[in-house]
Amino acid sequence: MAATVPPPTHVAKENEIKIEEKIDYLNLPCPIPYEEIHREALMSLKPELFEGMRFDFTKGLNQKFSLSHSMFMGPMEVPSQSTETIKIPTSHYEFGANFLDPKLMLFGRILTDGRLNARVKCDLTDNLTLKANAQLTSEPHMSHGMGNFDYKGKDYRAQFQLGNGALFGANYIQSVTPHLSLGGEVFWAGQHRKSGIGFAGRYNSDKMVATGQVASTGMVALSYVQKVSEKVSLASDFMYNYMSRDVTTSFGYDYILRQCRLRGKIDSNGCTAAFLEERLNMGLNFILSAEIDHRKKDYKFGFGLTVGE
Amino acid sequence: MASRVALKGKGKSGKGSKASENRSTAKCLKEWSTWAVKKAKVITHYGFIPLVIIIGMNSEPKPQLSQLLSPV
Numbered sequence: 064m065a066a067t068v069p070p071p072t073h074v075a076k077e078n079e080i081k082i083e084e085k086i087d088y089l090n091l092p093c094p095i096p097y098e099e100i101h102r103e104a105l106m107s108l109k110p111e112l113f114e115g116m117r118f119d120f121t122k123g124l125n126q127k128f129s130l131s132h133s134m135f136m137g138p139m140e141v142p143s144q145s146t147e148t149i150k151i152p153t154s155h156y157e158f159g160a161n162f163l164d165p166k167l168m169l170f171g172r173i174l175t176d177g178r179l180n181a182r183v184k185c186d187l188t189d190n191l192t193l194k195a196n197a198q199l200t201s202e203p204h205m206s207h208g209m210g211n212f213d214y215k216g217k218d219y220r221a222q223f224q225l226g227n228g229a230l231f232g233a234n235y236i237q238s239v240t241p242h243l244s245l246g247g248e249v250f251w252a253g254q255h256r257k258s259g260i261g262f263a264g265r266y267n268s269d270k271m272v273a274t275g276q277v278a279s280t281g282m283v284a285l286s287y288v289q290k291v292s293e294k295v296s297l298a299s300d301f302m303y304n305y306m307s308r309d310v311t312t313s314f315g316y317d318y319i320l321r322q323c324r325l326r327g328k329i330d331s332n333g334c335t336a337a338f339l340e341e342r343l344n345m346g347l348n349f350i351l352s353a354e355i356d357h358r359k360k361d362y363k364f365g366f367g368l369t370v371g372e
Numbered sequence: 373m374a375s376r377v378a379l380k381g382k383g384k385s386g387k388g389s390k391a392s393e394n395r396s397t398a399k400c401l402k403e404w405s406t407w408a409v410k411k412a413k414v415i416t417h418y419g420f421i422p423l424v425i426i427i428g429m430n431s432e433p434k435p436q437l438s439q440l441l442s443p444v
Contacts, residue, residue, distance in 0.1 A: 122443075124435035128428030160424040162431070171421045181420045199417045206413060 086240055091218040094244035097234040098222075100265050103272045104286035107298035107317035110326045110338035112352045114138055114363035121371030129371075131159040131172075137365065148361050177201045190215045229253025242268055248278075281306030294319050333358040346371055 095102065115137010123129040135157070138150035159172040168184040179199045186192050192215070197208035209226040224232035230253065236246030243266050251258040261278030269290075276284045281304045288298040296319075301312045315328030327337040336354040343349050352365040429435060 124428065124439050125431065125433050127431050128435065130440070158421070160421055160428065162424050162428045164431075169424045169427065171424050173421055179417050179420060181416065197416065199413060201417075208413075 088240075091238040091241060093215060093218060094220060094236045094238045094246070095265065096213065096220055096222070097236045097246050097248060097263065100236070100246070100263050100274050100276065101284065101286050101300075103288040103296075104274065104298050104300050107288060107296060107326060108286075108300050108313055108315040108328050110336075110352070112336055112338060112354045112363065113365040113367070114352070114354075115365050117350065117365065117367030119367070119369045119371070121369075123371065127163050129161050129163075131157075131161065131371070133157040133159070133172075146359070148359060224250070228255075236263070242266055332356070 113135075115135060117137075118134045119131065120133070121129055121131045133156070134154070136154040137152070139153045141149045141151055143149045155175045157172050157174050159170070161171075162169040166186045168182070170182040172180040174180075177200065179197070181195075181197045181199070183195045184192065185194075192213040193210065194213065195208070195210040197206070199206045199208075207227055209224060209230070211222055211224045214221045218238040219236065221235045222233065224230070224234075226232075230250070232248065232250035234246060234248030236244055238244045243264065245262070245264045247260070247262045249258070249260045257280075259279045261276060261280075261282075263274065263276040265272065265274045267273070271290065272286075272288045274284075274286050276282070283303045283305065284301070286298065286300045288296055290296045296317045297315070298317065299312070299314045301310075303310050311331055313328050313330040315326065318325040323339060323341040325337070325339050327335070329335045334354065334356045337352075339351040341349045341351075348369040350365075350367040350369060352363075352367075354361075354363040356362070425440070429437075429440065
């Protein structure tokens with residue numbers, strides 16, 4: 064008779080664990096902004112590869128304000144109709160000014176050929192942010208500008224976008240559980256007479272992030288990032304366009320070590336790339352970039368130095 | 373009959389003038405907004421970086437003008 068009674072402590076422990084796992088649906092965390100849903104995968108798989116020599120110098124005048132001077136010398140790819148890639152050696156100097164405040168961020172870069180790249184981020188209230196982004200050139204009809212209004216709610220974010228060429232867009236993302244957030248977007252481009260709708264989802268835990276996105280323009284994008292340890296993460300990405308039957312998949316790694324950051328990837332288009340940022344000294348970084356495209360027989364190697372924060 | 377045709381003609385021109393007035397105000401508005409956007413683009417193109425520099429030079433602690441121009 065005594066043997067058939069189960070020990071009460073075992074049942075009590077199971078109940079405790081169940082209570083801890085019970086999700087408080089009214090207190091979910093705020094989700095990642097919709098356009099950054101693939102953020103981890105993009106950071107690991109798409110470093111800023113370049114070809115040629117790059118030198119960046121950032122000079123801080125005070126905590127909030129800094130100027131930057133950047134020089135680039137190397138071949139630039141010119142889009143061509145044939146399968147051969149045409150490269151033209153170019154060089155440019157870019158001057159930039161940044162102002163960073165908790166409430167206002169201004170970022171401007173101007174090139175020697177007159178192109179301006181400007182970004183503004185302003186916190187109008189605690190929850191409402193205005194972001195604007197413009198690329199202006201001296202050539203007519205080649206400039207673009209876009210402005211977004213972001214509203215951050217308790218466990219959701221909503222964004223409204225306005226762009227030139229009568230581009231309107233809106234997106235919304237909501238936390239459904241502490242690990243899962245789902246969102247959707249719609250856009251309408253007046254100039255090209257196109258409109259589209261898309262859905263995205265993101266599941267993240269401490270060790271991994273999985274995202275998926277589908278759009279009516281025919282794009283399906285899935286990505287998965289696994290954090291293998293504090294210093295290493297592996298990422299993979301799958302992109303499929305069901306209108307143009309284009310498939311691309313890539314695998315990559317991201318090593319964040321004390322003195323350097325090494326990222327490498329291999330693609331289904333026959334492209335392998337690696338990007339190394341090595342910290343030589345306080346404020347001095349050495350950059351190496353390599354990209355080998357076996358299919359197009361295009362080999363790009365670049366090196367550079369970054370001085371300043 | 374000629375008077376009827378003349379009356380009809382007057383009626384048509386009356387309606388036509390109202391419609392053309394509406395169209396011309398819409399056109400005027402479109403022209404002005406295009407002119408305003410063009411001017412705003414030129415102002416932004418030339419004035420954005422100087423604006424950032426002015427805001428930065430007036431923020432605390434105020435940096436010196438020599439720091440702006442020297443390469444160190």
